[in-house]
Amino acid sequence: MTSNTQPRAGTLRSFFPDDWGLLLASFGYSQAIGLIIYWTLPLFAGALGTWLGLTATQVGLVGTIEFAGLFLGSVALAPFMHRVSRRKTAWLAAGTVVLANIGCAVLPLSFSTLIALRLLSGLGCGAALSIGNATMASSADPDSTSGHVTLLLIALMIVLQPVEAAISAQLGLRAVFWGYVVIVALASLSAFFVPEPARDEPVHTAAEPSAVSPLRSASGILLISVALLFGLRDTLPWLVTEKIGTDAGLSVQQVGTVLSAMYAVSALGPMLQLVLARRMPSHWLLATGILGAGLFLGMFTWANGSAIRFIIGVVAWATIYFLAYAQLYAAAALFDRSGRVASAAGGAFIAGVAIAPSVGGILVDQGGFDAMGYAEVALTVVMVVCSLCVRTTRDGAPV
Known part of the structure; x- marks a missing residue:
């Protein structure tokens, strides 16, 4: 359902959402349910x-x-997002997701049982991610909605990370699963x-022939490719951030302090x-x-012993990562207001995240952090070129 309301102008007013209900639905399903495990992965x-x-x-x-379940749940639903209830x-x-986490909290957890339940949880999270991203595409102003969703995400992470760490340390793993049940149930x-x-409205895409599905159009493919590479590139050094920091002369505790400051400052993005x-x-x-985030990503990947x-x-x-993250989904929503491209982009992002550990391990084994840095540069160049070739409704094409 696409609103005909025009986005508001003005810097101050842009900090307040037009539709709180739609914002909460976008945030609740795309982040608080869809990506809850991703954002808490180190603690989990x-x-x-x-x-x-x-x-x-x-x-x-x-x-x-x-993550495989998350990817499959998201991309399987994406082509039907304009038709399903x-x-x-x-x-x-x-x-x-609730039932899978209750199972993890109450059943005897053999490794095979854990695998089955986490796959089920991933499938549910993937479907939720698609719903949340499609909801954002339905908003009158996807740029604003995506930015507000990301702000709420950062606020959730600032609160959730220390709480989950305390629950895990004091009450154990089953309490962590019950915590996920509460968060998902509320969201x-x-x-x-x-x-x-809206079944009586045409599906709107930007600057593409009407007969071409947005998922098979040039701009749609480019946006989905950018989401895949973005998830890959920015997860590569994130997995070894502690190692890079300690190599730069910081203690593990000091690295943790830097990361806490990082979350607080990142709301500016x-x-x-x-x-x-x-x-x-x-x-x-x-x-x-994408370019700005890539420059600073290389800066800490190539810290070369410099704590500063x-x-x-x-x-x-x-x-800048969270600026680019918000704008990626805004661009996908602006290109295809039916939500199919935004839904597929969410799945592609997770696919990039899923393969990052293997790719990063190979790079570090073969050439250390220098090789990882060069890979980040190459991925950045490809993403910037792809992004500049995309056209959305905000770029002048009629909605």
Whole structure:
């Protein structure tokens, strides 16, 4: 359902959403349900290793299986997003995630049982991610909605990370699963605000022939490719951030302090996106965000023993990363208001995240952090070129 309301002008007013219900539905399903495991992955992985005695390989396999389910759930639903009952699908997706986590909390957890339940949870999260991204595409102003969703995400992470760490340390792994049940159950209530696709309106895409599905159009393919590479590139050094920091002379505790500061400062990223989205073409803002994040990503990957370069690089990278993250989904929503491209982009992003550990391990084994840095540069160049070739409704094409 696409609104005819025009986006509001003005820098101050851009910090306040037009539709709180639609914003909560977009955030609840895309982030608080769809990507809850991704955003808490380090703590979740640590809890699995500590409380179940899993090896690093087994923990990695659990994560890979869950992300595979997330990817499959998202991309399987994406082509039908303009036809399915989004509200019923939202309830089904959230219920699946809740039941899977209740199973993890109450059943005897053999490794095979854990794998099966995390796959089920991943499938539900993937469907929820598609619903959330499609809901954002239905908003009157996807630029603004995406920026506000990212702001809420950062606020959730600032609160959730220390709480989950405390729960894991004091109450154990099963309490962590119950925590996920509570978060998902609360976020699922936003399904009341999920809009159904309008069956009497044409599907709007930007600057593409009407006979071409947005998922098979040039701009659609480019946006989905950017999402895949973005998930890959920015996860590569994130997995070894602690190692890069300690090599730069910081203690593990000091690295943790830097990461806490990073989350606090990174809220500036989506705030900047909210302002710049009114002043720059969508594809230029996306390309600029990807390039800026890439520059600072290289800065801390190539810290080469410099604590100052590591600290500045991590904090600045996270800030611009969230600008680019918000703009990526805004661009996908602006290109295809039916939500299919935004849904597929979410799945592609997770696919990039899923293959990053293997790619990163090969790069570091073959050439150390220098090789990883060169890979980041190459991925950045490809993404910037692809972004500049995309055209969305914000870039002048009629909606």
